[in-house]
Amino acid sequence: MACPYEVNGSEHDDNSRPLGKNFGMLYGEYLMLDKILEAQRMLSVLDGQTPVHDEHLFIVTHQTYELWFKQIIFELDSIRKMLDMEDLQESKSLEILKRLNRIVLILKLLVDQVPILETMTPLDFMEFRNFLAPASGFQSLQFRLLENKLGLKTANRVRYNQAYTEVFEDEPAALQAIEKSEKEPSLFALIEKWLERTPGLEKDGFNFWAKFEESVDKFLADQVKTAMQEPNETTRTYRLMDIEKRREVYRSIFDCEVHEAFVARGDRRLSYKALQGAIMINFYRDEPRFSQPHQMLTLLMDIDSLITKWRYNHVIMVQRMIGSQQLGTGGSSGYHYLRSTLSDRYKVFLDLFNLSTFLIPRDAIPPLDASIKSALVH
Numbered sequence: 520m521a522c523p524y525e526v527n528g529s530e531h532d533d534n535s536r537p538l539g540k541n542f543g544m545l546y547g548e549y550l551m552l553d554k555i556l557e558a559q560r561m562l563s564v565l566d567g568q569t570p571v572h573d574e575h576l577f578i579v580t581h582q583t584y585e586l587w588f589k590q591i592i593f594e595l596d597s598i599r600k601m602l603d604m605e606d607l608q609e610s611k612s613l614e615i616l617k618r619l620n621r622i623v624l625i626l627k628l629l630v631d632q633v634p635i636l637e638t639m640t641p642l643d644f645m646e647f648r649n650f651l652a653p654a655s656g657f658q659s660l661q662f663r664l665l666e667n668k669l670g671l672k673t674a675n676r677v678r679y680n681q682a683y684t685e686v687f688e689d690e691p692a693a694l695q696a697i698e699k700s701e702k703e704p705s706l707f708a709l710i711e712k713w714l715e716r717t718p719g720l721e722k723d724g725f726n727f728w729a730k731f732e733e734s735v736d737k738f739l740a741d742q743v744k745t746a747m748q749e750p751n752e753t754t755r756t757y758r759l760m761d762i763e764k765r766r767e768v769y770r771s772i773f774d775c776e777v778h779e780a781f782v783a784r785g786d787r788r789l790s791y792k793a794l795q796g797a798i799m800i801n802f803y804r805d806e807p808r809f810s811q812p813h814q815m816l817t818l819l820m821d822i823d824s825l826i827t828k829w830r831y832n833h834v835i836m837v838q839r840m841i842g843s844q845q846l847g848t849g850g851s852s853g854y855h856y857l858r859s860t861l862s863d864r865y866k867v868f869l870d871l872f873n874l875s876t877f878l879i880p881r882d883a884i885p886p887l888d889a890s891i892k893s894a895l896v897h
């Protein structure tokens with residue numbers, strides 16, 4: 520059967536559905552290609568010079584990024600809406616997983632797209648760079664919305680010489696959208712609430728946290744016993760010191776005040792209860808009830824990790840194109856500013872990456888008892 524949009528001019532398709540200009544919508548019309556394909560305005564052409572061939576690629580690359588940003592934001596908004604409820608139904612969590620995975624795949628594409636623009640040489644770029652100033656990726660509203668909707672806090676942004684919102688000063692609608700994205704619950708905030716509700720954390724129920732602390736105490740005591748049997752004094756002292764260091768690491772999660780100090784310093788983000796939920800999901804990922812939540816945490820880390828990879832690919836491309844001494848067209852220090860955004864400050868789900876710090880051997884993990892097992896089924 521022919522695609523309806525291919526039958527421009529004919530009045531019916533094979534199934535006798537009316538088609539054509541006066542009846543149905545055509546491919547180009549549906550996709551508004553007149554707008555999209557007319558939108559590659561090469562400034563080097565307007566200047567009356569010989570057009571710079573690579574400017575076309577530069578424009579199309581940025582436009583495709585912006586279109587994919589739009590799709591990511593669309594998925595993100597829908598995920599946040601589904602997560603914003605007390606009782607997350609299984610059917611909803613499957614849909615959330617599907618959409619998070621879609622975001623991950625798009626981000627992979629965005630990371631892989633960078634080398635295409637790198638086929639442009641710095642000399643080619645130099646030929647039209649002046650025409651586009653002061654335009655800069657720094658003014659990408661969608662990129663800022665994306666960061667905020669994920670949960671990047673303003674306090675964690677690197678300040679170069681102005682607030683990141685200042686470039687939108689003359690655009691009230693953009694400023695309003697940014698303000699809204701800063702205030703409404705981010706994906707991080709919603710995930711944090713969801714983690715706090717992890718079944719098994721209840722003190723009057725399975726009480727995972729108390730059991731975990733007991734297991735860690737026993738695990739460390741066993742390690743001390745083994746170390747004490749070491750005949751060589753230097754090795755024994757070294758091992759005992761190592762165990763004490765580990766004890767300190769665990770104290771940072773079992774002592775709520777130490778955890779809060781980490782949060783205040785910006786080294787941790789999740790609430791104390793949410794961190795407990797994340798650790799529990801990490802330990803019991805093989806239990807059917809925790810398998811989807813575990814996939815969810817993995818996808819969230821994938822998102823953070825892919826955005827960091829994009830930042831990295833972008834900054835390497837920037838160094839290749841303009842070096843490390845030139846200012847950006849947006850007024851930042853260029854390469855040096857961008858390189859500083861590669862730090863952990865920009866990882867929204869930083870705590871999930873650090874969960875492995877608190878692992879204990881599989882056989883030391885407190886076994887789930889019958890009551891929690893039956894609670895997990897219902």
Ligand code: HEM
Pocket residue numbers: 580581584585636644655656657658659662833836837840841846847848849850851852853854856857860
């Ligand atoms: C020749 C290629 C490129 C060069 C030389 C370049 C250069 C820069 C520079 C110097 C900055 C720092 C801000 C400033 O202008 O002062 C920046 C920021 C940015 N650029 Fe690019 N860029 C290039 C391609 C792209 C592409 C393809 C995108 C895709 C959307 C993009 C998106 C961004 C974004 C979102 C920022 C803000 C990053 C942040 O503040 O964390 N850039 N770019």
